[in-house]
Amino acid sequence: MCELLGMECNVPTDIVFSFSGLRQRGGKTGPHADGWGLAFYEGRATRVFLDPTPACQSPLARFLGENPIKTLLAVGHIRRRTRGPTTLANTHPFVRELWGRHWVFAHNGTLPRVRRHKLGRFDPIGTTDSEHAFCVLLEGLRKRFPAYPTRRRELWSAVAEIGAQLGDDGTFNFLLGDGRHLFARCATKLSHIIRKAPFGLAALADDDVRIDFSTVTTPNDRVAVIATCPLTTNEAWTVGKPGELWVFEKGTLRATLPSKTDTIRASRRVIQRSRKQR
Amino acid sequence: MCELLGMECNVPTDIVFSFSGLRQRGGKTGPHADGWGLAFYEGRATRVFLDPTPACQSPLARFLGENPIKTLLAVGHIRRRTRGPTTLANTHPFVRELWGRHWVFAHNGTLPRVRRHKLGRFDPIGTTDSEHAFCVLLEGLRKRFPAYPTRRRELWSAVAEIGAQLGDDGTFNFLLGDGRHLFARCATKLSHIIRKAPFGLAALADDDVRIDFSTVTTPNDRVAVIATCPLTTNEAWTVGKPGELWVFEKGTLRATLPSKTDTIRASRRVIQRSRKQR
Numbered sequence: 001m002c003e004l005l006g007m008e009c010n011v012p013t014d015i016v017f018s019f020s021g022l023r024q025r026g027g028k029t030g031p032h033a034d035g036w037g038l039a040f041y042e043g044r045a046t047r048v049f050l051d052p053t054p055a056c057q058s059p060l061a062r063f064l065g066e067n068p069i070k071t072l073l074a075v076g077h078i079r080r081r082t083r084g085p086t087t088l089a090n091t092h093p094f095v096r097e098l099w100g101r102h103w104v105f106a107h108n109g110t111l112p113r114v115r116r117h118k119l120g121r122f123d124p125i126g127t128t129d130s131e132h133a134f135c136v137l138l139e140g141l142r143k144r145f146p147a148y149p150t151r152r153r154e155l156w157s158a159v160a161e162i163g164a165q166l167g168d169d170g171t172f173n174f175l176l177g178d179g180r181h182l183f184a185r186c187a188t189k190l191s192h193i194i195r196k197a198p199f200g201l202a203a204l205a206d207d208d209v210r211i212d213f214s215t216v217t218t219p220n221d222r223v224a225v226i227a228t229c230p231l232t233t234n235e236a237w238t239v240g241k242p243g244e245l246w247v248f249e250k251g252t253l254r255a256t257l258p259s260k261t262d263t264i265r266a267s268r269r270v271i272q273r274s275r276k277q278r
Numbered sequence: 279m280c281e282l283l284g285m286e287c288n289v290p291t292d293i294v295f296s297f298s299g300l301r302q303r304g305g306k307t308g309p310h311a312d313g314w315g316l317a318f319y320e321g322r323a324t325r326v327f328l329d330p331t332p333a334c335q336s337p338l339a340r341f342l343g344e345n346p347i348k349t350l351l352a353v354g355h356i357r358r359r360t361r362g363p364t365t366l367a368n369t370h371p372f373v374r375e376l377w378g379r380h381w382v383f384a385h386n387g388t389l390p391r392v393r394r395h396k397l398g399r400f401d402p403i404g405t406t407d408s409e410h411a412f413c414v415l416l417e418g419l420r421k422r423f424p425a426y427p428t429r430r431r432e433l434w435s436a437v438a439e440i441g442a443q444l445g446d447d448g449t450f451n452f453l454l455g456d457g458r459h460l461f462a463r464c465a466t467k468l469s470h471i472i473r474k475a476p477f478g479l480a481a482l483a484d485d486d487v488r489i490d491f492s493t494v495t496t497p498n499d500r501v502a503v504i505a506t507c508p509l510t511t512n513e514a515w516t517v518g519k520p521g522e523l524w525v526f527e528k529g530t531l532r533a534t535l536p537s538k539t540d541t542i543r544a545s546r547r548v549i550q551r552s553r554k555q556r
Contacts, residue, residue, distance in 0.1 A: 043365065087323070089322060
């Protein structure tokens with residue numbers, strides 16, 4: 001399994017504080033030592049730093065900590081491999097271009113039967129179930145819409161539906177960025193927090209680091225941070241429910257979409273439980 | 279105009295020496311101060327470091343100099359913008375996935391009428407003529423072959439032909455990597471050198487740096503370096519002819535393809551000259 005980290009804001013923000021916590025889990029406070037990656041958007045384009053080495057030892061990870069890049073949208077991942085060897089091709093986040101914008105994807109979980117979903121225009125480069133799922137997800141979007149949807153709720157619903165289909169027989173926690181939104185799907189484990197005024201002190205769970213956000217922000221700033229497990233010990237994180245898709249835009253949680261499939265599965269489970277109890 | 283740098287080898291090699299020279303031209307010994315990028319392949323996957331700031335001042339460029347990444351194939355670019363603002367989306371090299379491998383592209387020159395070439399499956403993210411040309415080039419390959427061609431000479435010819443079509447009314451020096459080959463097209467200005475045993479001393483043209491390659495190589499090593507202008511002062515570089523496409527593989531120049539269009543244009547020019555002389 002792996003850990004996810006996302007950030008989506010209304011003003012360019014650096015992710016160093018959160019990434020400092022996460023990177024300790026990459027081989028030090030956590031076992032996720034099979035590579036890491038971090039994508040930073042600038043408009044519709046992204047640049048991705050990838051390193052198939054443990055994040056806690058990586059000189060590149062240290063460099064990014066010392067030379068922060070401000071962005072409105074970032075997607076990060078540290079990997080503990082379950083499927084596919086530790087190579088550059090298997091290092092998340094994965095990137096593809098669709099409709100003239102970069103799409104960035106990182107996954108936590110396993111989808112053992114994902115290859116029954118046919119590929120289309122996008123092919124995996126590596127051997128992970130995750131990249132296969134990403135290619136299927138983008139193909140699903142491409143088939144539904146001829147261009148980037150102007151009715152954005154339709155895009156949100158499509159991501160939720162395809163996410164539910166893919167997650168149907170596996171664990172599909174993911175982060176998906178398109179330069180405008182950050183989609184965050186909880187299958188088993190995902191949390192978020194939206195930092196806004198009045199800003200306070202935050203203390204990292206994985207490192208002896210504290211920050212007083214009131215000294216580095218303005219009253220209008222809104223910063224959503226999404227992570228597999230809460231990164232701080234003294235803040236109230238919202239824990240996701242299985243099957244939920246969060247849609248973040250400009251530091252706001254714009255929508256929480258339950259997936260139809262998940263609703264069906266949840267009700268099936270309730271029915272099965274009630275049958276057993278009889 | 280911009281400067282290109284490529285490296286293609288039969289053993290993993292670091293590009294630091296060549297990049298050290300090139301990066302001085304990014305705002306110091308040269309005027310190419312509008313961003314830079316460097317892509318390193320590992321198999322069919324690549325990771326790209328991009329920075330829309332002058333290479334000579336960039337902390338990321340310094341980091342790569344101090345933390346060399348060994349690779350069989352690298353594509354670099356420093357930009358002096360002619361079309362499109364200085365943004366991340368306009369920073370070369372550009373990357374797309376086709377047939378389950380990354381393709382990396384960097385361009386030197388301008389193609390003022392490139393938008394008359396229709397796009398297909400690949401859309402530009404930025405506003406450069408270069409990225410548009412790359413998308414057209416890949417679409418041309420995709421249309422000709424259902425998968426990565428097993429007859430590789432057919433791929434080489436296709437790159438040469440599409441390159442000639444695109445370069446027909448503009449300046450189209452480019453580097454194109456696919457993880458196996460490095461294609462290098464000369465329209466106006468491109469040079470290469472293949473370093474092999476017996477290795478000797480090389481002195482950078484742009485920086486007071488010398489290296490004795492015999493101390494860092496084995497007798498079987500072959501390293502092809504391609505650059506807009508020769509990077510060293512004491513080695514014999516091969517200068518490209520207009521319209522030529524070089525195909526490098528495992529540190530060897532596998533083919534030099536003249537483009538049909540260029541041959542036609544060259545013969546037209548000869549005819550025109552002889553008419554004038556009459």
